[in-house]
Amino acid sequence: MSQTYEDLSSSQKRLVESDEQFQNIMAGPGSGKTQGLNFVKLHKQTFKFKYHFLQVLIDRIAFLINHKNIEPEKIKVLSFTRETVFSIKERLKERLERRIAIDVDVGTFHAHARQLVYQFGYSIGIPQTFKIADKGTRACDVLKECEYARDSIKAVLVDESQDCTDLMKEFIHQMSDGKMLTMVGDKNQRIFGSLLSEPSEILNLPEGSDCTLVENYRSTKFIIKSALHVINQGRMRVSQPAEIRNPDGVRVTIATPLNESSQAKYVVNEIQRICTNSGGLIAHQDCAILIRKRSTSHFFESALKKRFIPFEIVGADSFFKRMEIRDLTHYLKFSLNPTYLGFLNIVNSPEREIGDCQIRQIYELSREYNEHSFLDIITLIGNEVIGDFVPMARLKIKHIANICRDVLVKFNNKEPVSVILNFIISATEYETYISSLPDSIRRREYLAELRSLAANSSVLADERNEDSSSELERFIKYFDENNVDSNNGEKGKRVTISTIHCAKGIEWPCVFIVSCNEGCIPLSINRSLEEERRLLYVAMTRSRFFLYIIAPLYRSMGLQQPSQFLTDLPASLCTVGKPILNDELWKMLADTLDNTMSTQRKRSHSLVDE
Numbered sequence: 001m002s003q004t005y006e007d008l009s010s011s012q013k014r015l016v017e018s019d020e021q022f023q024n025i026m027a028g029p030g031s032g033k034t035q036g037l038n039f040v041k042l043h044k045q046t047f048k049f050k051y052h053f054l055q056v057l058i059d060r061i062a063f064l065i066n067h068k069n070i071e072p073e074k075i076k077v078l079s080f081t082r083e084t085v086f087s088i089k090e091r092l093k094e095r096l097e098r099r100i101a102i103d104v105d106v107g108t109f110h111a112h113a114r115q116l117v118y119q120f121g122y123s124i125g126i127p128q129t130f131k132i133a134d135k136g137t138r139a140c141d142v143l144k145e146c147e148y149a150r151d152s153i154k155a156v157l158v159d160e161s162q163d164c165t166d167l168m169k170e171f172i173h174q175m176s177d178g179k180m181l182t183m184v185g186d187k188n189q190r191i192f193g194s195l196l197s198e199p200s201e202i203l204n205l206p207e208g209s210d211c212t213l214v215e216n217y218r219s220t221k222f223i224i225k226s227a228l229h230v231i232n233q234g235r236m237r238v239s240q241p242a243e244i245r246n247p248d249g250v251r252v253t254i255a256t257p258l259n260e261s262s263q264a265k266y267v268v269n270e271i272q273r274i275c276t277n278s279g280g281l282i283a284h285q286d287c288a289i290l291i292r293k294r295s296t297s298h299f300f301e302s303a304l305k306k307r308f309i310p311f312e313i314v315g316a317d318s319f320f321k322r323m324e325i326r327d328l329t330h331y332l333k334f335s336l337n338p339t340y341l342g343f344l345n346i347v348n349s350p351e352r353e354i355g356d357c358q359i360r361q362i363y364e365l366s367r368e369y370n371e372h373s374f375l376d377i378i379t380l381i382g383n384e385v386i387g388d389f390v391p392m393a394r395l396k397i398k399h400i401a402n403i404c405r406d407v408l409v410k411f412n413n414k415e416p417v418s419v420i421l422n423f424i425i426s427a428t429e430y431e432t433y434i435s436s437l438p439d440s441i442r443r444r445e446y447l448a449e450l451r452s453l454a455a456n457s458s459v460l461a462d463e464r465n466e467d468s469s470s471e472l473e474r475f476i477k478y479f480d481e482n483n484v485d486s487n488n489g490e491k492g493k494r495v496t497i498s499t500i501h502c503a504k505g506i507e508w509p510c511v512f513i514v515s516c517n518e519g520c521i522p523l524s525i526n527r528s529l530e531e532e533r534r535l536l537y538v539a540m541t542r543s544r545f546f547l548y549i550i551a552p553l554y555r556s557m558g559l560q561q562p563s564q565f566l567t568d569l570p571a572s573l574c575t576v577g578k579p580i581l582n583d584e585l586w587k588m589l590a591d592t593l594d595n596t597m598s599t600q601r602k603r604s605h606s607l608v609d610e
């Protein structure tokens, strides 16, 4: 086998080469189950760790093909996300001959279920027009009743098995009946709230199928011990990996900046300090900012943009590009500075069915009466003084004019931004509007963040003490400055802002877990406290070397307590403020990264002897 295979540890090799029909591999973070599956995609350009992808799942597939003579197309690999599917396929192309690799049937649960029903459903009387929502149960029926479907499978491999729903488990059960089954997962990393039972329970796996890996190759000892402390304060009992390959490292940094805006500044300062001082060992793409709530990315987007640091957002949209954010800030902008272009931004948001001809007429009227402001023009139209519009259109235009005039009055009366924003939301019936659109939960989440930012807009003032503009003008400026597309650098060389959920399975040398306060982690009392604890555990174990946990003193809701999960984190494991960067630390960092650093990269940092 290839050089890659030789690098596996003996326990990893044992699992890869096992003759057991069923393997339920439950192993802790960083043990080498599925190394960097998503990582390949996110950082493809810079990281060519080709010979360091040592994970069990990929090598097991290679073993089944090369040593068990299983046809690649009869190997079914099930995963949760399309990103992971893409990464597994890429990894297989590196591990196997290309023509063999592309035959391995890798797909999401959904894709596999759909494919089975399309391919074999007709033979058991399922119409080709079956309801796509039923594909899971239909696929199980196909497997139960159709021999050809069962014959098309010889081995099943499942990634992140801990997050399978009962239907998924039933699907795995039907697929793997009498075949070879390898599942990899970690029950302490269940973060999708789906779990009712252990995979092994529902699948009725025979005794002896459970196996594990006991090394940790990813993180330093301080990180592992801190993460274990957090998880073990709850109901779970996780023991320390038998072997931690890395040095002690640097203590986990706990920081408590004043508010969310100073938190973002602190993070960006630290990223710059580390990147500048590490002699190239740490670059932007090695740093990740993990957020619990996707709508809170804006603080970091803004702070990074200000320092011209390229970044990418995973699992969330750019806050400033969200429709809800743009729509509502456009009203503010238009009210203070009414122009034709500004009007175009608000005229049909929410949808008012004011058509192109009417808009064109408004434009022409604004040219004709150019001694008036644009707001006056639409007021005159609304009041039936000028133009030729049907009554309904006049009414709608009048409504827009009235909203903007009222905003102006409130602005002149120095009413708080939050009052003005809430007025716009209610006058435009914006909440009802977004509730009628797809993905309304997410939309409401962004709307709530905008509201809380408005209620707390003084945090934006910190940035510009010299600025004499009003609160509302500063608020608008925040959106104007961040809405422009800046040069976002080369792909693969950017800081990552990711939700904790989307960071699962990935690792970075430098990780910032932000807003680690009550109400954020754990998110709210309605959610399972244990799941929230696991989420923090997952976030902490993404780091290889630098781990920062940050809990601002004030958040939008006022004074905030640090997360209860941080209580009693032993002082011996953490440090407050900032880590001291010295030669000893860089040496330790180099040792830690050594596990997976490509020779080429090490050479560029003079870490290998020529």
Ligand SMILES: Nc1ncnc2c1ncn2[C@@H]1O[C@H](COP(=O)(O)OP(=O)(O)OP(=O)(O)O)[C@@H](O)[C@H]1O
Pocket: 007, 008, 009, 012, 027, 028, 029, 030, 031, 032, 033, 034, 035, 036, 037, 052, 053, 054, 055, 186, 189, 216, 217, 218, 504, 505, 506, 507, 541, 595, 596
């Ligand atoms: N045998 C090995 N020798 C050296 N490094 C290894 C070995 N196996 C894995 N690694 C490294 O350990 C790190 C963690 O591996 P991997 O991402 O597969 O862990 P995992 O078990 O999937 O973790 P998680 O469950 O947290 O996603 C990677 O950087 C990987 O390259």
